[in-house]
Amino acid sequence: xxxxxxxxxxxxGASSILLLIxxxxxxxxxxxxxxxxxxxxxxxTMEADFEKQLLQSQLETQEHTLNQLSIEIHDNxxxxxxxxxxxxxxxxxxxxxxxxxxxxxxxTLAKAIQEVRSLSKALNKEWLQQFNFMQNLETxxxxxxxxKSLQIHLFATPNAINLxxxxxxxxxxxxxxxxxxxxxxxxxxxxxxKIREEKELLTIYIADDGIGFNETETSKSVGLLNIRHRTKxxxxxxxxxxxxNKGTSxxxxxxxxxxxx
Numbered sequence: 001x002x003x004x005x006x007x008x009x010x011x012x013g014a015s016s017i018l019l020l021i022x023x024x025x026x027x028x029x030x031x032x033x034x035x036x037x038x039x040x041x042x043x044x045t046m047e048a049d050f051e052k053q054l055l056q057s058q059l060e061t062q063e064h065t066l067n068q069l070s071i072e073i074h075d076n077x078x079x080x081x082x083x084x085x086x087x088x089x090x091x092x093x094x095x096x097x098x099x100x101x102x103x104x105x106x107x108t109l110a111k112a113i114q115e116v117r118s119l120s121k122a123l124n125k126e127w128l129q130q131f132n133f134m135q136n137l138e139t140x141x142x143x144x145x146x147x148k149s150l151q152i153h154l155f156a157t158p159n160a161i162n163l164x165x166x167x168x169x170x171x172x173x174x175x176x177x178x179x180x181x182x183x184x185x186x187x188x189x190x191x192x193x194k195i196r197e198e199k200e201l202l203t204i205y206i207a208d209d210g211i212g213f214n215e216t217e218t219s220k221s222v223g224l225l226n227i228r229h230r231t232k233x234x235x236x237x238x239x240x241x242x243x244x245n246k247g248t249s250x251x252x253x254x255x256x257x258x259x260x261x
Contacts, residue, residue: 074120081113111146133161133168134195140176141193150188152179156195161202162256167234171204171254174230174238178206178250181223186210186248202236202256207249212242 088106092098118139134156141152163171175193182188188210195204224240231238236254 070120073116078113078116078120081109081116085109085113129165131165131169131172133163133172134159136172137175137193140179144179144183150183150190152191152193154193154195156193158195158197161195161197163202163234163254170230170234171252174227174252175204175206177223177227182206182208182210182248186212188247197256200256202252202254204252204254205249206252207247209247212244212246212248214242214244 085106088102088109092102092106095102138154141154144150144152161168161171179191182191186208188208191206191208193204193206195202197203228238231252231254234254236252238253239251240248241251242248
């Protein structure tokens with residue numbers, strides 16, 4: 001009986017030791033896994049931070065380059081064009097009957113100077129930080145209407161919209177791309193743009209009298225997907241309505257903050 005008790009004690013002791021060894025091994029494995037997981041997370045964090053810093057550096061380099069290019073265009077190219085226009089003006093005044101081609105050259109040069117100024121502003125970081133959607137839309141409309149290929153009619157309630165400058169930049173690119181698509185593909189004579197802001201919602205309605213398109217066939221086009229994506233970035237929605245030979249209309253709805261100005 002005593003021997004049986006001793007055997008049981010030995011078995012229990014051996015089992016306890018085995019259990020402790022097993023628990024110790026499990027704890028070591030868990031500690032290793034936690035350390036490995038922590039190392040993996042730190043590595044992922046470092047890689048993400050590296051990519052972020054790399055992107056930031058690239059953007060800063062691009063901004064510096066674009067700013068320098070903006071200055072060169074404004075100071076050098078712009079001055080050369082203005083000097084040339086001045087010489088043309090002097091030549092016109094010195095001739096009793098200036099040829100019509102000289103007047104056309106003067107008008108063309110004036111447009112070129114305006115385009116250079118617009119490009120110089122578009123490349124300037126400070127200008128982008130103060131981007132105004134309505135002002136740039138009016139400039140874009142004037143540029144398109146001057147070509148006389150079609151006419152854009154603007155009906156706008158607000159003089160300014162309550163979005164941050166970077167949001168206004170994205171919105172302008174959306175509208176600009178819609179206008180370019182219409183000019184290239186719709187064979188339209190007129191485009192109507194209506195803009196209103198009410199109850200913290202900005203609505204932009206763009207309609208043309210062009211040839212229209214089949215919505216099911218073009219719903220997956222890269223251009224339309226890009227416009228949808230950019231609108232989604234602004235927390236808004238975009239909707240097309242079009243049919244063959246009946247024109248196209250686009251409605252963009254963007255939430256705005258009336259405290260942002």
